[in-house]
Amino acid sequence: MTKIEHIGIAVKDLNSSNALFASLFGKAHYKTETVEREGVKTSFFECGPNKIELLQATTEDSPIAKFIEKKGEGIHHIAFAVEDINQEIKRLTDEGFKMIHKAPKPGADNKLIAFLHPKATNGVLIELCQEINR
Numbered sequence: 001m002t003k004i005e006h007i008g009i010a011v012k013d014l015n016s017s018n019a020l021f022a023s024l025f026g027k028a029h030y031k032t033e034t035v036e037r038e039g040v041k042t043s044f045f046e047c048g049p050n051k052i053e054l055l056q057a058t059t060e061d062s063p064i065a066k067f068i069e070k071k072g073e074g075i076h077h078i079a080f081a082v083e084d085i086n087q088e089i090k091r092l093t094d095e096g097f098k099m100i101h102k103a104p105k106p107g108a109d110n111k112l113i114a115f116l117h118p119k120a121t122n123g124v125l126i127e128l129c130q131e132i133n134r
């Protein structure tokens with residue numbers, strides 16, 4: 001893993017949270033993207049070298065909807081950039097970590113992603129992400 005790629009925050013209403021975070025950072029989000037397969041609508045903010053991803057559920061059985069139902073709005077996951085996601089999944093599996101995704105899949109913002117099971121990582125949901133066009 002090379003750096004924190006972004007921090008994901010679960011929100012109930014992307015429009016009002018976009019306005020809130022735009023006030024916080026002093027600039028608007030730079031993109032929104034719906035990942036229908038995952039039942040999420042996302043927006044991305046830049047804060048210096050760091051990125052924040054806001055996630056709103058688009059369906060009632062979306063993982064984000066379930067998260068908010070259980071825990072309320074808040075930090076949902078931390079994403080780490082990796083050079084080679086397949087190699088990293090293999091390395092972590094060999095280390096005994098439980099992966100939610102044993103193979104990478106396309107995520108928002110032009111990334112291949114895979115999540116680790118939060119039970120294996122002190123309750124923190126961790127996302128691996130690799131830039132697709134590299």
Ligand code: ZN
Binds near residue numbers: 053
């Ligand atoms: Zn993410």
